[in-house]
């Protein structure tokens with residue numbers, strides 16, 4: 539199962555949103571100015587969201 543964690547204390551939300559732009563599965567979306575997770579079971583574990591995040595605010599793992 540995929541486990542996706544967003545550290546909202548580090549995440550810049552709508553001011554950044556790099557992960558939203560790169561996610562090929564549209565897992566990451568904005569809810570107001572906050573990045574949230576939807577349909578996490580469709581995550582392909584590509585890890586590009588982790589790669590682009592400037593704040594190391596997102597973590598994706600297979601658990």
Ligand code: SF4
Pocket residue numbers: 542560561562563564565566580581582583584585586587588598
């Ligand atoms: S690992 Fe890939 S598919 Fe999963 S949330 Fe991140 S960018 Fe989207």
